[in-house]
Amino acid sequence: MSTADGSPRAAPVSVAEAKSLFADFASAHALILAVSGGPDSTALMWLAARWRNARKHGPDLTAATVDHGLRKESKAEAANVAKLARTLGIAHRTLRWTGPKPKTGLPQAAREARYRLLAQAARTAKASHVLTAHTLDDQAETVMIRMMRGSGVAGLAAMQKLSPLPGDAGICLARPLLDMPKARLIATLAAEKIAFADDPTNRDVKFTRARLRSLMPRLAEEGLDARRFSLLAQRLRRADRAIEAAVDRAAAELRLPDKQGVAAFNATGFARRPAEIALRLLGRALAEAGSEGPVELGKLEALMVALQTAQMTGSSFRRSLAGAVVTLAKGQITVETAPPRRAGAAKERFKSLTKWRFDDTEKPKKR
Numbered sequence: 001m002s003t004a005d006g007s008p009r010a011a012p013v014s015v016a017e018a019k020s021l022f023a024d025f026a027s028a029h030a031l032i033l034a035v036s037g038g039p040d041s042t043a044l045m046w047l048a049a050r051w052r053n054a055r056k057h058g059p060d061l062t063a064a065t066v067d068h069g070l071r072k073e074s075k076a077e078a079a080n081v082a083k084l085a086r087t088l089g090i091a092h093r094t095l096r097w098t099g100p101k102p103k104t105g106l107p108q109a110a111r112e113a114r115y116r117l118l119a120q121a122a123r124t125a126k127a128s129h130v131l132t133a134h135t136l137d138d139q140a141e142t143v144m145i146r147m148m149r150g151s152g153v154a155g156l157a158a159m160q161k162l163s164p165l166p167g168d169a170g171i172c173l174a175r176p177l178l179d180m181p182k183a184r185l186i187a188t189l190a191a192e193k194i195a196f197a198d199d200p201t202n203r204d205v206k207f208t209r210a211r212l213r214s215l216m217p218r219l220a221e222e223g224l225d226a227r228r229f230s231l232l233a234q235r236l237r238r239a240d241r242a243i244e245a246a247v248d249r250a251a252a253e254l255r256l257p258d259k260q261g262v263a264a265f266n267a268t269g270f271a272r273r274p275a276e277i278a279l280r281l282l283g284r285a286l287a288e289a290g291s292e293g294p295v296e297l298g299k300l301e302a303l304m305v306a307l308q309t310a311q312m313t314g315s316s317f318r319r320s321l322a323g324a325v326v327t328l329a330k331g332q333i334t335v336e337t338a339p340p341r342r343a344g345a346a347k348e349r350f351k352s353l354t355k356w357r358f359d360d361t362e363k364p365k366k367r
Contacts, residue, residue, distance in 0.1 A: 010183035012191040015054075018047045021176045028059040030127040033090070034118055035063040037077040037197035040133035042084070043185035044177060046194060048131065049088035062091040064121045064130075066114045069097055070106075077197045084194070093121055107207060112167070119168035130165055134175040137182045137216070140229035144212050152297050153276075157237035181226065247280045254281070262336040263289060270333055271311050279304050282326070285335035291323030307333070 013021075025031055033048055035041040045063050052058050063085045065078040078094045085092035095117035102109045118130045142158045149155075161178050165171040177185065189196055205211050216226065250273055256264040263285040270278055282304060286295050303321050310317035310328050317328035325338045 010181065010187040012188040013043070013047060013180070013184055015050070018051050019054075021180075022048060022051045025129060025131075025174070025176075026055070026058055028128050030060040030062065030125045032118060032122045032125060032127045032130045033061060033063045034114075034130060034132045035065055035081050035085075036199070037065065037081045038133075038199055038202075039186050039189060039196045040135055040138075040177065040182060042081070042194060042196040043188050044131060044133040045081075045085065045090065046088065046189070046192065049090050053089065059127075060091070060125070062093060062121065062125050062127070064093050064095055064118055066095045066097065066117050068110050068113065070101065070110070071199075071201070073197070080195075080197065095121060107209075115166045115168075115173075119165055119171055122165070122168075122171045127171070129172045129174045131174045131176060133177055133185075134159055135177050135180055135182045135185065136226045136230055137213075139178055139233060140216065140226035141209050141212050143229045143233050145208060148208075150298070153236050153240050153243065155297075156233065157240045158233040160237065179230070243276060243280065246274075246277050247284070250277050250281050251284070256332065261289070262334055264335075265333045267311060267328060267331050267333050271308070275304075282307070282333075282335070286322055286324045286326070289324040289335050289337045290321070291337060293322065295322045 031048070033041075033045050035045045048061055052061055063081060065081045067074045067078050082092040082094065097110070097113040097117065121127075122130050139159055143156060146155045146158065159175060159178060161175050163173050165173040201207065201210075202213070203210055205214075219225065254265045254269045254273075256266065258264070265281070265285075270281070273281070279300065283295055283300050286300070299321060303319060303326065306319060307317055307326065307328060309315070317326070319326050320338050323338050325336055327334045327336075
């Protein structure tokens with residue numbers, strides 16, 4: 001069957017496909033389904049309910065709707081999700097983001113609040129997993145955004161089907177629909193005559209993701225469709241895992257015994273490692289010793305260049321980054337927690353940080 005323009009019509013998700021999508025969660029005690037009321041998450045809830053209802057035993061399902069309080073329609077949308085959940089035999093909770101909202105960086109703040117509330121709901125329900133409805137299309141957009149920000153191999157590997165829930169490593173974030181095109185989810189809802197909400201912010205060109213979404217049809221015409229972006233992410237994830245294994249080996253071979261929490265490496269061996277391996281090894285040490293969160297890739301690369309230059313010229317080296325201090329002396333590279341800054345040193349700190357500010361838009365995950 002085809003659409004009016006002759007392109008293939010998307011097929012609904014079959015019972016057999018749904019069974020495969022959720023098979024890995026059969027032994028779980030409980031699952032949280034993140035359901036906003038849009039087409040993707042509504043399809044996730046419907047498919048999960050159909051799968052669960054066909055089983056004699058299985059996990060308890062709870063649909064959780066996060067009401068960010070940013071649109072007047074959000075309260076009604078949460079109520080509609082609750083109503084559909086009842087008809088499907090699923091428990092439902094509305095999670096509200098209360099308090100002041102930031103004037104800038106709203107999408108990121110909303111994302112952090114959403115995961116924080118979902119983690120709380122999972123703890124309450126004793127759920128091992130939070131399931132989200134990220135699709136193949138979402139994966140493609142994520143790869144594009146990270147390319148724009150200059151992310152490295154790890155960042156371009158994009159989303160994984162299973163990963164720790166942001167802010168709560170004890171709960172798993174699962175994306176069972178990550179290989180599923182959005183069009184097939186909409187077709188599934190259409191076949192079952194299930195309504196869903198339309199969030200206009202998904203088309204608001206103020207947001208980067210919405211602008212990129214409008215480009216996808218034109219890119220697909222040139223052969224660069226969502227599946228190609230997803231394939232790129234899969235291959236980079238494979239490469240990333242190989243690199244991480246090499247970093248593990250390098251750490252075992254080069255890291256000297258810690259002295260009161262100070263990481264130390266043989267400087268000669270460090271210099272002989274491939275650049276990506278050495279970079280990640282240094283990043284790991286900074287993440288462990290630092291007190292200011294994940295190290296941005298651009299700043300880490302700048303620090304690495306300065307360190308390599310010092311090694312080649314035989315110069316002394318001592319620099320700080322992300323709340324840690326890196327020192328090169330006596331054939332060793334040491335990384336330790338930076339001492340507390342003295343009062344009134346904020347201006348000095350700003351000057352030192354600007355040395356490394358190559359790309360402020362880049363915020364890669366901890367390497």
